[in-house]
Amino acid sequence: MKIIPGRAEDVVSENRTATFTGTVWGDPVLPATDGVTINNVFFAPGSRTYWHEHEHGQILHVTAGSGLICAFGQSPRVIRAGDTVWVPPGERHWHGAGGQSYLLHLAVSLGSTHWLDEVSENDYATTPAEG
Ligand code: MN
Helix, strand or coil: CCCCCCCCCCCCCEEECCCEECCEEEEEEEEEECCEEEEEEEECCCCEECCEEECCCEEEEEEEEEEEEEECCCCCEEEECCCEEEECCCCCEEEEECCCCCEEEEEEEECCEEECCCCCHHHHCCCCECC
């Protein structure tokens, strides 16, 4: 058993740039442990991940704000504070803020993450479907 302490005063948030578009900040909650990684991720309005897949799936829990999540071949859907999303293993998708609000979510990632292309402005601008 291991207890991971909460946020220490000297921890610096990580500005995520390599596989994200726009301003995205991440804080570790649980460093990779037995294939599970947990992060708090903050997306400024307009920012989002690249397209990607999770080896064994991912749980997203929106803790504040609202945003979008999109599975490949579908329209983006709105997610809001309190919502929880299960992304199945290998499903290609992206997630991030909408244009009008920041998004803060807890991301529980299972296995490795396979990063793909940037989400184009055209795909991001697709009118979100409710729910
Ligand atoms: Mn994901």
